[in-house]
Amino acid sequence: MNWIVDNLGLIGSLSLEHLRQSVLPILLGFAISVPIGWLAFRFRVGRGFILTVTGLLYTIPSLALFGLLPGLLGISFLSELNLLIALTMYAVAIMVRSVNDGLQSVDQATRASATAMGFGAFRRFWTVEFPLAGPVVLAGLRVTAVSTISLATIGVLLGVTNLGYLFTNGFQRRIIPEILAGVLTVMLIALLIDVLLMLAGRALMPWSRRVAAVREAS
Numbered sequence: 001m002n003w004i005v006d007n008l009g010l011i012g013s014l015s016l017e018h019l020r021q022s023v024l025p026i027l028l029g030f031a032i033s034v035p036i037g038w039l040a041f042r043f044r045v046g047r048g049f050i051l052t053v054t055g056l057l058y059t060i061p062s063l064a065l066f067g068l069l070p071g072l073l074g075i076s077f078l079s080e081l082n083l084l085i086a087l088t089m090y091a092v093a094i095m096v097r098s099v100n101d102g103l104q105s106v107d108q109a110t111r112a113s114a115t116a117m118g119f120g121a122f123r124r125f126w127t128v129e130f131p132l133a134g135p136v137v138l139a140g141l142r143v144t145a146v147s148t149i150s151l152a153t154i155g156v157l158l159g160v161t162n163l164g165y166l167f168t169n170g171f172q173r174r175i176i177p178e179i180l181a182g183v184l185t186v187m188l189i190a191l192l193i194d195v196l197l198m199l200a201g202r203a204l205m206p207w208s209r210r211v212a213a214v215r216e217a218s
Contacts, residue, residue, distance in 0.1 A: 003177040003178055003181070004177055007178075014163050014185075015189060018163040018164075021080065021084065021152050022145075022189075025084055025090075028088045029092045033092050033099050034099055036099070037100045038103065041103040041104060047100070050096070051096065051100060054092060060089075078158050080155070091147075091148055094144045095140050097140070098136060099133070099137055099140070102130075102137040103130075103133045105133060105136050106133055131205065138205070142194050142198070146190045146193070149186060149193065150186060152164070163185055163186055167182050
C-alpha cells in the first residue's frame with residue numbers, strides 16, 4: 001500500500017498515456033466498422049465472408065501481429081504506431097459483427113415506412129436504421145472498449161509507455177503492490193469508460209429505455 005501512495009504521480013501519468021493509447025483505436029475501430037458492417041448487412045452474398053474475415057482478425061496472437069505489421073506497413077516494431085494499428089484491428093474484429101447485428105435487428109416494416117415517406121438510402125440509414133441499431137452497436141462498443149483497454153497493456157513489450165510498465169517492472173523487481181496497482185488501475189479505467197458509454201447511450205438513445213420498459217411490461 002505504501003508503494004501505491006508513494007507513486008501516485010507515476011500511476012497517474014501512466015494512466016493518462018494508457019487512456020490516450022486506448023481511446024484512439026476505439027474511435028478508429030468504430031469509424032471503420034460502421035461502413036464494413038453496413039456492407040455485410042447490405043450484401044447478403046458477401047456477408048459470411050466479411051464477418052468471417054474480420055472475426056478472424058481477433059484470433060491473430062498479438063505478438064505475431066506486432067511482428068507482421070512492421071514488415072507489411074514499413075513501420076518500426078518498437079513504436080506506438082504498431083500498437084495503435086494492432087488495437088484498431090482488434091476493435092474492428094469485434095465491432096463489424098455488432099454493426100451488422102444491430103442493422104439486422106431493425107424491423108423491416110420500419111425501413112419500408114421510411115422508404116414510403118421518401119427517405120433515400122443514405123438518409124434512411126443515418127436517421128432511421130443506424131439510430132434504431134444503436135443499442136446493439138453500443139453493446140459491441142462497450143465490449144470493444146474494455147477489450148482494447150486491457151490489450152493496450154501489452155504495448156510495454158514494444159517499448160511503449162503505459163500501465164503495462166507496472167506489470168513488467170513490478171515482476172522484475174518483485175514488487176507485488178506495483179503489479180496490483182497496474183491491475184486495479186486498468187480495471188478502473190475500463191469501468192470508467194464503460195459507464196461513460198452507457199450514460200452516453202442513455203442520453204443519445206432515450207427511446208431504447210422506453211422500448212425496454214414496454215417489453216418488460218408486456
